[in-house]
Amino acid sequence: MTLxxxxxxNRGEIAVRLIRACREAGIESVAVYSDAxxxxxxxxxxxxxxxxxxxxxxxxYLSIPALIAAAQDTRADAVHPGYGFLSERAEFARAxxxxxIVFIGPPADVIERMGSKIASRELMQAANVPVVxxxxxxxxxxxxxxxxxxxxxxxxxxKASAGGGGKGxxxxxxxxxxxxxxxxxxxxxxxxxxxGTLYVERLIERPRHVxxxxxxxxxxxxxxxxxxxxxxxxxxxxxxxxSPSPKLTASLRARMGEAAVAxxxxxxxxxxxxxxxxxxxxxxxxxxxxLEMNTRLQVEHPVTEAVAGIDLVxxxxxxxxxxxxxxxxADLHQRGHAIECRIYAEDPVNEFLPQAGRLLLYREPSGPxxxxxxxFVEGDSIVVHYDPLIAKLIAYGETREAAIDRAAxxxxxxxxxxxxxxIAFLLNLLGDRVFRAGxxxxxxxxxxxxxxxxxxxxxxxxVAAAAMAHTSRATGAVHGESAARPLDPWSTLTGWxx
Amino acid sequence: MTDRTVTLRYGDREHTVSISGDxxxxxxxxxxxxxxxxxxxxxxxxxxxxxxxxVATGSTRWVFLDGxxxxxxxxxxxxxxSRSRSHQGSLTAPMPATVRSVNVSAGARVERGDTLIxxxxxxxxxxxxxxxxxxxxxxxxxxxxxxxxxxxxxxxDETADAENQ
Numbered sequence: 332m333t334l335x336x337x338x339x340x341n342r343g344e345i346a347v348r349l350i351r352a353c354r355e356a357g358i359e360s361v362a363v364y365s366d367a368x369x370x371x372x373x374x375x376x377x378x379x380x381x382x383x384x385x386x387x388x389x390x391x392y393l394s395i396p397a398l399i400a401a402a403q404d405t406r407a408d409a410v411h412p413g414y415g416f417l418s419e420r421a422e423f424a425r426a427x428x429x430x431x432i433v434f435i436g437p438p439a440d441v442i443e444r445m446g447s448k449i450a451s452r453e454l455m456q457a458a459n460v461p462v463v464x465x466x467x468x469x470x471x472x473x474x475x476x477x478x479x480x481x482x483x484x485x486x487x488x489x490k491a492s493a494g495g496g497g498k499g500x501x502x503x504x505x506x507x508x509x510x511x512x513x514x515x516x517x518x519x520x521x522x523x524x525x526x527g528t529l530y531v532e533r534l535i536e537r538p539r540h541v542x543x544x545x546x547x548x549x550x551x552x553x554x555x556x557x558x559x560x561x562x563x564x565x566x567x568x569x570x571x572x573x574s575p576s577p578k579l580t581a582s583l584r585a586r587m588g589e590a591a592v593a594x595x596x597x598x599x600x601x602x603x604x605x606x607x608x609x610x611x612x613x614x615x616x617x618x619x620x621x622l623e624m625n626t627r628l629q630v631e632h633p634v635t636e637a638v639a640g641i642d643l644v645x646x647x648x649x650x651x652x653x654x655x656x657x658x659x660x661a662d663l664h665q666r667g668h669a670i671e672c673r674i675y676a677e678d679p680v681n682e683f684l685p686q687a688g689r690l691l692l693y694r695e696p697s698g699p700x701x702x703x704x705x706x707f708v709e710g711d712s713i714v715v716h717y718d719p720l721i722a723k724l725i726a727y728g729e730t731r732e733a734a735i736d737r738a739a740x741x742x743x744x745x746x747x748x749x750x751x752x753x754i755a756f757l758l759n760l761l762g763d764r765v766f767r768a769g770x771x772x773x774x775x776x777x778x779x780x781x782x783x784x785x786x787x788x789x790x791x792x793x794v795a796a797a798a799m800a801h802t803s804r805a806t807g808a809v810h811g812e813s814a815a816r817p818l819d820p821w822s823t824l825t826g827w828x829x
Numbered sequence: 830m831t832d833r834t835v836t837l838r839y840g841d842r843e844h845t846v847s848i849s850g851d852x853x854x855x856x857x858x859x860x861x862x863x864x865x866x867x868x869x870x871x872x873x874x875x876x877x878x879x880x881x882x883x884v885a886t887g888s889t890r891w892v893f894l895d896g897x898x899x900x901x902x903x904x905x906x907x908x909x910x911s912r913s914r915s916h917q918g919s920l921t922a923p924m925p926a927t928v929r930s931v932n933v934s935a936g937a938r939v940e941r942g943d944t945l946i947x948x949x950x951x952x953x954x955x956x957x958x959x960x961x962x963x964x965x966x967x968x969x970x971x972x973x974x975x976x977x978x979x980x981x982x983x984x985x986d987e988t989a990d991a992e993n994q
Contacts, residue, residue: 684951684953687924687926687950688923688924689886691869691884691886691891692868692882692893694882712925712977715924715950715951743896746869746893746898747893748869748884748891748898749886752898754897755896755897755898785897789839789840789899790894790895791857792881793881793897793899794837794839794856794901795846795854795856795859795873795881796863796881796882796883797883797890797892798846798848798856799848799865800884800885
């Protein structure tokens, strides 16, 4: 079949990116919007746009009936869910199937299975994909659990088999003291879950987060598009991603790629997906462990597109239309280095609180090796209802050094005014010595947040410019100081050619 | 040419800037030519020259320079200016928000620091506090309203002695 019309069940930068891909592929795009987004960039970019409900996500972008109705009303052949919202909801994929609409993603039962920690772990073990070593010992006596800990290898986490949330969890580093830790864990587990059965798991200390991009067609062919290093995270939220990973050796990369392909086959996957691994140690001997599979396009997919030279969304369209992937693994190569910085409306000096407001001034940088994926233009508002991601800046260079320098140079000339952003924080990260040396692990930002937070020094040039902003206002369209609403943000924008 | 003087507050400090008609800008003993080269875009002469972006909204001046952004406040002006302007900073909505509660009505006496209105945005409460003692002249919002940034929420008639802060 061919896709003629695709409904984009998302908003913001990813919707804009998907709509652009539709246009390039000669596919008509249908945007959907909530009342908060009626004038948003994705709505303005699409061939058609359909209102799906009020601002609240539950009544709009998360409403399966509203989205299915919009797809049916516009006679769309397919739905692309983007990331977030309904992208990993099996129920949505099922509703699309039932309505005779192609869901651009894996089959519903695959989403379900890979979304379950236990089921996906079992599936991976069966496919010989390494998982974090752990088990529920049959002998639950103190010595039985300690024996399991020794067999798995210290350090271990001893935790309640029945539940999570850190209840009844103890870190055990050596035999000494193991018994008392096990007894304490058992008591807490029994108190919290009514079941003192213990599970013992290897603790992966300060791991790196490395994920492998995979692509599978509906004819059983699977390839991987190498790794993305996503260790720079703040409270489990990725901030900067890059490819290649600065620390993978060629042999480790090859083994992880093979494991990811095996995992994808075992999952009977279709489309673009990501296998996330925790990596422990360095060099060829480093260990890697399956963490989870993301059954969708990732926020950070552009870094893979840059180094692999492949448009992942276009590949998704091809797979959804039933085509065969045109590549064998040997055809695929990583070239150069790409890095993505996520620009959020948040306040780094104030607990990273999300910010809302109007983009009074917003000028994207451009130039060789730069890509900016954004859902906004100058004058648009960042609203309170949705994710505070403003844009993603992707820099490409021949080397890691060149890509990082290019990203930093671009961020210094990416003025965003009207909402606070994390740009200064991103610049501190890009200049950080440990990051530059490629040695950051997943806890690095949280452990060094003090030194990474922007300082309050004030350059005199900023003071001069602030004064000029005042002056140009007074001599602008608003006449005199006593105008009724002289400082309305809208008046600031008039005459700027929007 | 006549100098024009602008006072800006950044954190706890106030800065006084003089601007002459020919585009010379002076801050203390620092002086440069500053040219507006585009909407909100300025070039400060020097070796090297500096590119900087700046825009005004409400009593706030936003500046972007070398990857950092700065927010200045223009301190409210002395007696003789219109009342509603003098409180623009504290009594307008800082971001799109829902009005969670309105604690005062027209005619009420308020003290500096009193919480007049509570807004809610991004699941956080934002108290709107009075910048001075005075009397509520008018309330422009109701509980449940969705307000946009810069929207005037409340007007206060100041008592005379609040002028010298």
